[in-house]
Amino acid sequence: MQQAFKLALSMVLLYWLALSLNWELPKYGALAIALISLDTTGASLSKGIMRIIGTTFGLGVGMLGLALFAQDSSLTLVYHALYLVVIGYFMQSSRYAYAWLVAGFMPSLVWATTYGKIDYAFSFATFRYLETTAGVVIYTAISIILWPQHAGDALNRHGQEFWQQFQELFATYRHQLEKGELTDDAPAKRAKLAGTLSQMLSTIDAAYGDTPSVASRKRAWESFRVASRATVDAMEPWQQSIADCRQLDLDRLLPQVHSSLETLQQRLARIESLWQARSAGEEASEPEDGDESLLQWQELKLVQDSGVRLSHLERAALLNFASQLNLLHRTSGRLLRIMRVLSDLSPVKELDAHALPTDLYRPPRWDAARFTFGLLPAVSFIVGWFFWIYVNPPTGPSVPNLAVSFGLMAVRTPMNVLRLVPIVFIVLWGLVAPVYFLVMPRLSTGPELLSLIFVFVFLARLFLVGRLTALRSVVLPAFVVISGISNNQSYSFMGIVSGAMLVLFALVIVGIVQTLMGSMKSEQTMLNSVRWFFSGCARVTSSYAWERHGNRTGSQVQRKRYLDSMVLPASAKVQALKKRLDYKQFPDNSPDKVQQLDDAMQSIVNRLQALENSQHEFANHAKQLPDSFAVVTDRLRVSLQSVFERWAKLEPRDVMNDQQTELKQFTHELESQFDGLQANSEQSEFDDEVLASLYATIGSVRGLVDAMANAQMVLNQINWNQWATPRF
Structure with missing residues (x-):
């Protein structure tokens, strides 16, 4: 309820400000609020900043396109298509994909909105930037003032869950080694750990924006990001190697194995205790040896005079097991050193000697599959362009523009966009149209209109949660765009019909392109x-x-x-x-x-x-x-x-x-x-x-x-x- 109240209040304040100052395009500020509203202040601020950056860059590219090619439609088509190829490619591998998405659809929006009235371009760009920034600032301010939800608190919760699940999975694999059987819940534990790790790592970015204790140690947290993934990745190859040598006499061949596993378990417990102390804001305890007993370990080596005769392949399996366990020791040891830095027990300079390279999980610069998949927005724009030229729908150049938006969405979050058609039509005619035709025309004063906005947004945020969160991301933008609330308010049945046709045309175009580029079944x-x-x-x-x-x-x-x-x-x-x-x-x-x-x-x-x-x-x-x-x-x-x-x-x-x-x-x-x-x-x-x-x-x-x-x-x-x- 608190989140619903903050979102509704932010929307009301934005419309009150825009209507008071007679802004031309208040819907863009409201749209920014609807799209950046997340559960924590840091996540909303991070997404808001990315929206402003994307808007700034995209408006610049759009204005440049008008300046260079406004009089040549063929060059305009080539200019936007090539730009979308670049955006579609790099958006897939960036941690700031939302900024790329906004920067991607903005130039075509500038072109479509100012088509035939190029003298309006500067005014549109100015008000679009002003109102987007106002929406981000208003929602961020409300999030900070009223019931702030810090991403740092969410990071603490996700981290606590991660370490508990990691130790549970390690105990499961250790049980497999010692008892010879892998429990049935191991796959579920692996999947749950992977999901928690993803949540924790994504929350770190949000915590940079609203948690000073995280932002001040960004270098250490970036090392933690890499080391935690490396440790999780090292667990599975070790587990796979257990079955290869389970029948061998490990007590005689690798007598240090049990003490090594015990050291590893103690190290994981120590990391969890440091995380708990850091989360609670308490001073972490420092053992007498400075954790050296956990940071140092003796690498597993095969005992040559064990008296056990091994074939060459058995020896190979055994040494592979030792190699994978040693790797798990090294990665978890680096993780403990990083946690000591985050807990103020060790200086940051220790990271230079022990941290993993920051580009360990950086995607390759060139990826043919990523390039092919990223062509979707550009091809959709080209198809939408020719559809507009030869069919001449009443929605005009907005068709290729909206096709770009849906194409970029499908690249960022892979989906079959044709499935959105019934959802959008249910939202438009079942939720938005009744309010637009039956309620809004009866309101004659500003307070009444603002009250309606508050109630609609509040109820949408309150009830569309959980599995319905995705539906909320359709309802609120549809309400903002279709209602078109401004000082020059008008109501048109053909307006909402044209809007529905526009969405239908754009979705079908992107869906056809998806089908031709690769089956969606x-x-x-x-x-x-x-x-x-x-x-x-x-x-x-x-x-x-x-x-x-x-x-x-x-x-x-x-x-x-x-x-x-x-x-x-x-x-x-x-x-x-x-x-x-x-x-x-x-x-x-x-x-x-x-x-x-x-x-x-x-x-x-x-x-x-x-x-x-x-x-x-x-x-x-x-x-x-x-x-x-x-x-x-x-x-x-x-x-x-x-x-x-x-x-x-x-x-x-x-x-x-x-x-x-x-x-x-x-x-x-x-x-x-x-x-x-x-x-x-x-x-x-x-x-x-x-x-x-x-x-x-x-x-x-x-x-x-x-x-x-x-x-x-x-x-x-x-x-x-x-x-x-x-x-x-």
Whole structure:
């Protein structure tokens, strides 16, 4: 109720100010309030600032376009289309996507509004900027004065939930290691932790705006952002490696494993206690050793004289397990150091030596898939332009302009815009039109009109919550735009009909473009995502060429690009799509089978990440190994790449079985190579570190092969032809 009151009061104050000063376009200030109103002051302020920045830049680009190409329609079309290509591409990878979105639709809005009356351009730009800024300032001021909800408080809550869930998931994986079974709730815990992490990281940006204690330590919080993601990412490859060596006698082979796990658990508990103290505003306790016992740990190493005879592949699995656990130790250790800085127990300069690189999760500069997807607004604008030219609807150039807005929305939040058609029409004719035609004409004074605005906005904010929040984002803008409240108020049935036609034309245009650029059917999108996923896996595998004489840094960058642009997004899309599939229409592909497909793909993702971690260490020693070993590993790489490529073509039947003979031959050859390496090691030609890194890498490869074998069984269960059948 407090949030509803603040939003309604802000809207009333904006309209009172605009009507008192006789502003031309009060709807734009009200629109800004409706769109930036979020639960916390910091989040609203952050979004408001992004709207002002986007408006400023977009108005400048729009005015420049009028100055250069107002007399040439073809150049105007090219100018706006090229601009939208740039906006659509960079918006997808930016933390400030909302600013890009506003900057994207503003130039076409300037053009459409001033078409045929270019002398009005400066006045429009001035009032648009003035009223947008006024809306942001008014709502931010009200949020600060009345019942302020600081993003820092939300950050504390999300962080507390995150650390509790992280420790629960770690305890689940530790139970798997010690008891030999993974509890059924592990997938749910993983998904819940990922959601909480996303909430926590997004809240950090909002906390910069309204929580001084967070803003003053922005550098440390940015390091925390990277380290927390790295620690979560390190957990899954370690969990995947547990099953590979669960049957081995870890107490004799890795006697430090239990003490290492205990240290890790104590470190996580210490991080949580520091977070609780910081959240409560209390001074964190400093142990006598300055947490050195938790910051320092002995890396797991295989006991050579354990008396247990291991095959080469068992040794590889064991060392891969140790390597992944050591990585989890390193990332969590960095996280503890950062928490000590945030708790004022350590100086900020410690981050220089121990923090992870800030660009660890920065997307690649060039991504063909992102470029293709980002073309939607530009293509929609072009189609809307020719629709306006040749059909000449009564809404005029507003059609291509609104098509840009919907296209940008679909890029920022992937959706099928055609589904908005019934929602928009229900809102327009069921909620807004009755108020516009039956109530507003009966109001004859300013206080009556402002009272109506307050009641409508208050009720919309009060009742449209939870799952209906998205509906609120349609109701309030529709009310503001359709009502057109100003000192020159008029009521027109044709006005609302034209508005409905405008929305219909724009949505249909964007929907058609979406369909032509890529199917919007859930099952078709699922097929394309699976293909894209395995194509990315094939490319990642192909880049693991022998780096002895190659460009090691270039290969790492290439693999990261394929992981970030193909493998990870496709896996995330499958997770989202499984909730939208029509299982009744496709009975052969039950929810259980789709869940198994999702799990199999996620397992491959974790194995690829584990392989990358091992490869990073192994690459330092590759030049010490003989060329004969390179020949074997390259053949293995080509074989695995071939499997992924055939899966990408949806040829899942017995692909792995076809490779079994070859894989067994590779196993025998690797055994022979290892025998030779051990003999050379005894002659001091190779040190133990070289062999350990090599074994860990082979263990990661073996884990990937096992994950692929499991994926083969899952893929054979899916009826791909049923999903591939076109339907309308």
